[in-house]
Amino acid sequence: MYIPSAFRVEDASKLAAFIQRHSFATFITDDGTAPFASHLPMLFRPDAGSHGTLVSHMARANPQWQHFASGGEALSIFHGPHSYISPSWYQTEPAVPTWNYVAVHAYGIPTVISEHERVVSLLSETILAYEADFEQPWPGALPDEFRDKLMRGIVAFEIPIARIEGKFKLGQNRPAADTQGVFDALSHSDNANSQAVAQLMLTECKVDKGT
Template sequence: MYLPRHYQVTDQAVLYDLMRRFSFATLVSVHQGVPFATHLPFLVQEGVISSHLARANPQWTDFDPNQELLVIFQGDHSFISPTWYEKHPSVPTWNYMTVHAYGKPRIVEEPQAVKQLLHELVVQHEQEWDMMQLPPDYLQGMMQGIVAFEIAITRLEGKFKLSQNRSLADQKRVIQALSVSENPSDRAVAAQMRKNLGED
């Protein structure tokens, strides 16, 4: 992605934290010569991300262990009004946090490994329902309708575009405006901006 240096984040702990908090991500590959995307929940572990897609989805048929895929994790984001800036004329923009994970895929076929992956994906979000209590024949039938896979991460790109190109006064005015927003994503962007300025 386009990644000016002042927006670049290389701290792996920060990148993995965003990936885990926003684990519903977009898998991008090339299918029959054109871009193809699927929106999926991911299990994020150090060095590897895992998920599954419908067997009827043709994207998995192009998985090549020698070809990188892209998974986009989109974090908090906010519209930035030019009215918040000190100097005019100015134009609106968008502040956001995102991580691009690149890696090579491997289809997971061993039934016990598939079941374990599904279980870990469920418990990541579900505290009351236990997948393992499903009737075995029903669970097996459901598993036959999916393709589980893992992606060994080859590189991570982090971009936190948070008004770093503006003056300190402008950044503080943006923080002030976002902090009183009713939108939790706006407030989260403000919190990260404060952290960038060493105020948190």
């Protein structure tokens, strides 16, 4: 992805935290004739491989997993908060509208996980990860026969990350007064996405929270 230097993020811990928080990914492969995308929850294992490893599963009826046989690289896109930016929030003139957003792209070669126990473990790990914030998490206990019947309808896979790119486009290239104006407007917005962008600006940009 195109990343101007002002927006590039290479901090591994920051990228890991982002992927773990925004783990519902757009997963893209190529069947040799055209791109193909699925939308999947992905777990990130930061200690598996030089850049970590992604693990997920999809319906067996989804033809995308068959693309893995080519050995080609796949792209997983993790989307964060985003917001329209009005030039009326800038001090600098003239100016034009833009869009601020955060995204992380992870590339790697996916392979199918075929071992039964590994698939069971992955599904349990996925349930635990997404139930963890609930007051009464669902334990995920299912009869083995019922669970195994459902498992025959999915394909689990893993992607050791070969390279990863982070783009935090939050106005870091603008004069301080412009960045502050954007933060003030977004932080007072009723839109949850806009407020989330403002919160990211607190750590990525030099803005005054109290303005």
